[in-house]
Amino acid sequence: MTGLLQCYNKGCGQKYDEGSNTEDRDSCQYHPGEPIFHDAKKKWSCCKKFSTDFSEFLSIKGCTKGKHSNVRPVEPEKNKTNGTDSAELSSVPLTPAAPAPLPPVSNSQPRPSPSEPMCQLSVEVTPSLKTLLSKMSIEHKSDAHGTGAVEEDTVNVVVGTSCKNSGCKATYSGTAADNDLCLYHPGVPIFHEGQPVGTIGSNYRTRNRATNLAVSIAAQATCRHDWFQLPGQVIITVYAKAVIPESVNVTANRVRLHATFEFGSDRQRFDKTFELCGTVVPEASVIKLMGTKVEIALKKGEAMSWPRLEILAPSTATGDESKTQ
CATH class of the missing domain: 2.60.40.790 (Immunoglobulin-like)
Structure with a gap:
């Protein structure tokens, strides 16, 4: 039999003769709705029948009778949610976009002076x-003040110990001469253009030699x-x-x-x-x-x-x- 046309109504799939295709004969039984695949269920939007097996889903007979159609249905725009219908999508609240990250915190205030009171x-x-x-x-x-000073009378100074003050060459003798004033430089030596001078100039300081020998700096x-x-x-x-x-x-x-x-x-x-x-x-x-x-x-x-x-x-x-x- 030649000249038969393919019916593209959903759920029909039959071939028909255009000459016998009339509205009153209800020759086509099809699904006017769209297929819906949700979880394991497969159904048509136009009827309540569903199946979990894809082959059984394809064999579900149409819920509407009418005229065959040789016009291919317009393919609906593919949904990125794997078949979720628009009604279900409308019930899902949209997640707001994440806010833009804040810029790094910067010190907008001028830096305080390091000479502020401590x-x-x-x-x-x-x-x-x-x-x-x-x-x-x-x-x-x-x-009481945590200076680390050691009491003079607790220190045993060995005879012959040299004075620690700069510029003094005296040694401890264990006699009354140790209580004489010590003539020394409190600064450090500086050598500038061949002329050695002290940081305090040419001034001398005086101090008891015995005390200087007994007291040591931490x-x-x-x-x-x-x-x-x-x-x-x-x-x-x-x-x-x-x-x-x-x-x-x-x-x-x-x-x-x-x-x-x-x-x-x-x-x-x-x-x-x-x-x-x-x-x-x-x-x-x-x-x-x-x-x-x-x-x-x-x-x-x-x-x-x-x-x-x-x-x-x-x-x-x-x-x-x-x-x-």
Whole structure:
């Protein structure tokens, strides 16, 4: 049989003769709706029949009768939701777009002057340090101001010891002559264009020789230190064992921190100034003295992250210009 046309009504799939294709014969049984695939269910939008098997879904007979059609149906625009109908999509709330990221926080306020008045930070002595100092029996050797000076009458000076003052060549003899005045230079030698001079000029200072031999200045020490930060604090840790509480003197303003203290049985001295990268609140900052370290907790002046602990020196930030001159 020739001249048959293919019916493109959904669910029909038959071939027909155009001459016998009339409205009153209801020769075509089809689905006027659209297929819907949701989860495991497969159904037509025009009827309530559904199936979980694709072959059974294709065999579901049409719910409407009418005339065959040789016109291909217009393909609906493909939905990115794998068959979810428009009614279901309209019930799903749209997720708002994520807001644009905020720019990095910058310090819009001018940097305070490092010459602002310094504030004394409060000191807390932990039990671990108290226990350690008790074991070392050095608490009674600390004077009220923590200067580390040793009483003259407790020092046994060996006869023949040289005077430590610059420019004095006297030696300790153990006689009354040791109480004579010492003529010395308080400065350091400077050699400039072949003419050695002192930093204090040609002036001399006087001092008792015996006292000078007995009293020694605490040795300057370099302690390892590091830091970390929290959202509202910057923590500086200086590693020094058995810090003498009476010798601790830590002051700060908004951009500068100066810490000095003595530690150990030999009373080594730590002295350092930090030019802080950000601003702090000295009144809300605190120092904790522990058995093996000193912890300085500085409250941040602004809630922002510090890229480093200290500001870069001009020669580091812009390059050492002296090399090119």
